[in-house]
Amino acid sequence: MNEPIAPKPDPSPTPKPSADAPKPAAPAATAEPALKRPAPEISVPGRRQFLSWFTIAWLTFVAATAGALSFVLRFMFPNVLFEPKSTFKVGYPDDYEVGVVDLRWKGKYGVWVVRTVEGIYALLAVCTHLGCTPNWLESEQKFKCPCHGSGFYKSGINFEGPAPRPLERLKIGLADDGQIVIDKSKSFHQEKGELSNSEAFLKL
Amino acid sequence: MAELIKHFFNQISSPVMMFTLGTGLLFLFLSFPGQLTAPKVAGPLGILVVAFFIFGLTDEHFKMIITTPDNVPIVMMLFIMLYFTWYAMRKATVNDMRMAEGKGPLEKEESEQKVLVFPYLIFIEFVVALFYSIMLVVWSLALKAPLEDPANPSISPNPSKAPWYFLGLQELLVYFDPWIAGVLLPTLIIIGLCAIPYLDRSPKGSGYYSYQQRRVWISGFLFCFWMLWIVLIVLGTFLRGPNWNFFGPFEVWNVHKVVPLLNVNLSEFVFIKWLGWGLPSQWYLRELPGILLVLAYLLIPPAMAAKTFCKKAFQEMGAVRYAVAAFLLLMVIAVPIKMYLRWAFNLKYLVAIPEFFFNI
């Protein structure tokens, strides 16, 4: 086992408790006691005074920090937000082939448009697991996520991998000019039974 | 011949096989530490591992994977981990033998001799610092950091991989919901590691290596670290390919590989397959079997163990510490259990309440 290190020389003798602190001043103070007495109180702040300075310093520090942080907070609300419009047109129903998952709008808007015999629906191209963008695999007829391997049927229903719920469907309708309009700000969840909503599916 | 070997390794590195074999090997190692760490045995085993990698380099695909700049540190980590596991276990078994003979641990003898810090220690440190600086310079020159295309939210790279030290957690994400794999389990890992000194207060083995005196704790730790961290990182790095499908080490990453999987929840097993009733519509009825199972798993084993083979531990630790330790241990075991269930039965959730996002 380690031997204890040789004892250190005593640290400089500690000053005695300061019960009689003003004493050194006393002999010199014989001539003008009234003048000398207050001197130590001014030059060396007492505990109370010191603490109050201390408090003020800390309060200033905290206030300054909070002020600086509030600017950071300000950055969370930018003056201009470059967000693509949530509503957009994706052409006429006849542009879509029955049974085909249309990939044209995935890059620009992040949606898949699927045409079935009865109609058209739009799927949001965001994996319901952690938000990666799945790929449509034509040969296997499924959406497959590259991040943890979730798989979805063409209908959006999750059937493999960790995704806990189906892909979301987006509000879809027809514009006055006959084009399809998709609204990304409104989505429908299959697991909540929202697919029966007439806006989730464009009947043709 | 080479093909046969490759095929063999592709087979045994499927997740089930790898996890089972790895656990088996670890168990073997922990059962015969004295024999297996002896240089006569460990040396050839080490050479075998190196030989495997050299053999692998003859395969185009294997070579590409282990020499990708991102993956080089993981290969290094594998060797470093093997080395240090061996090193610590060797020291521990040597001490155990000494203590069995009635001598003190080696560290006691060593600490009775004294050496000056300067120049002996400083000199070694200086050489190591030099060595590392050179290594870092060479590394940064030789291995290029991979630069990819500008980020595009509508395209996720396939496969998308986390930084290597997170690949173990990413692998867990395949089996658990994000809030479990990403929040609960990491928190439990940190809390568990912090809790060890409070749970295990025995002063034995402090300041010296010993295996016999701390069998349970060392085995538990090695299992967690090796099987639930290192092996998962290796699996995620080397064996997960496009679409997060599983590929053997000598299997070319084919984007169109089809793996038929179809997840089934426990409720579907119970109500549709076994009882044939169809799923009840209320979630609390539907998930009742799962909830009961999870509760039983968390409550019954510790209670039974406290009465039987853990009686002594229970008395020594007291109820609170025992409960905490049991809970942490059960959580650790639950991870591989869930993984096996997924591999074997495609079981997705034991309890699945998507109504308010509670899935286990």
Ligand code: FES
């Ligand atoms: S983000 Fe798609 S599977 Fe995890």
